[in-house]
Amino acid sequence: xxxxxxxxxxxxxxxxxxxxxxxxxxxxxxxxxxxxxxxxxxxxxxxxxxxxxxxxxxxxxxxxxxxxxxxxxxxxxxxxxxxxxxxxxxxxxxxxxxxxxxxxxxxxxxxxxxxxxxxxxxxxxxxxxxxxxxxxxxxxx
Numbered sequence: 001x002x003x004x005x006x007x008x009x010x011x012x013x014x015x016x017x018x019x020x021x022x023x024x025x026x027x028x029x030x031x032x033x034x035x036x037x038x039x040x041x042x043x044x045x046x047x048x049x050x051x052x053x054x055x056x057x058x059x060x061x062x063x064x065x066x067x068x069x070x071x072x073x074x075x076x077x078x079x080x081x082x083x084x085x086x087x088x089x090x091x092x093x094x095x096x097x098x099x100x101x102x103x104x105x106x107x108x109x110x111x112x113x114x115x116x117x118x119x120x121x122x123x124x125x126x127x128x129x130x131x132x133x134x135x136x137x138x139x140x141x
Contacts, residue, residue: 045127049073051137053120060114070115072138073123076103077110081131088125091116101136111138 051071061068076099077085086092092110099109116122126132 060119074138
């Protein structure tokens with residue numbers, strides 16, 4: 001079997017113990033709606049996520065046992081895409097601030113968090129969206 005972006009996505013989900021149909025709770029249907037970008041274009045949506053996912057446990061928490069915390073993340077969108085990203089991640093909050101990521105005046109800063117059920121497939125689905133350029137860690141500053 002050839003390694004494609006789609007195969008990689010499903011392999012990662014299987015390894016992490018999640019599934020789009022159940023896993024650790026129900027996942028919004030919009031997650032499966034966006035097609036995976038073509039590997040012919042050399043795109044790997046997971047490269048958009050610019051913080052290590054391996055350190056985050058199945059509950060969306062990182063850090064030592066006596067100091068677990070969730071990982072915040074941020075990305076930029078145009079206001080017209082607000083309902084589309086909310087369909088994937090209903091926990092998102094929005095700001096007109098540029099954030100550390102540097103959203104333009106024409107964009108909204110989106111703030112998310114891994115402390116939610118199915119955080120990994122949600123984050124992967126956001127990364128698959130062509131209009132999200134990158135997803136950076138958010139430190140709540």
